Amino acid sequence: MRRTNFLRHLLMTSLLGFSALHCQAQEHDIVVVANVGNTAVKLNKIDIRNLFMGNASDVVLEPVSLPPQTLARAVFNTKIIGLTESRIQSYWSQMRFSGRSRPPREVATVDELISYVSSHKDTVAFVPANAVIPPHLTVVYSTSSL
Template structure:
């Protein structure tokens, strides 16, 4: 039988695990062959909110996004752009309806984002920093 002390200890461990997930560092990534070497949070927000369709230096950007339901997506837009999921969706709805921009390509998982970026020199995406490997290059860390 579980006593109150054991239950409290298990709850404390579970809360620590949840807080570490919610505080994960995110990395904005590009193809290793990309000429882009760094992005500011403002530049990343501009790209992922449709305010800009080119990277600094003028090249085209092919954006990769995670699904609406992704906690990493929510964290990215919150930290990089100061926007809630509803605000992001509303901004893209306006831009799409007016024909001013096309939303980022939505991929199912972070592994899919990394694979897409690794295969496309114009691609920019974001994943948890812990998932970065030699197939992509980090241009911004969002904390």
């Protein structure tokens, strides 16, 4: 177990980049926001994993993602999905080329992502914890509360 924790730490450090260590702690946290019109909704990690990995889920929301090279996505992969970006890409190549499911829609920046979710009902996305979130969106999960 100790080895696993060490490896996780090593992975986190290498995934997030050493320069990120100087940033505020908040940048290593993300929040998952949804356009559901109901502030009481909370999702757990498994719901979010299922949504973003194309698995069937009790929660029916359209996931929207940031591009692979972004810090928020690296945090999301590490803290919520629990897989490296490489493994996720390999998984999506299997799903896509066997015609089973497709990766979430991607938008280029956090601002565009928030704007997309704001204007599309029943969408869900992850953004850095320090991003400004419009009041009509619901924070359904936060990594900092762990």
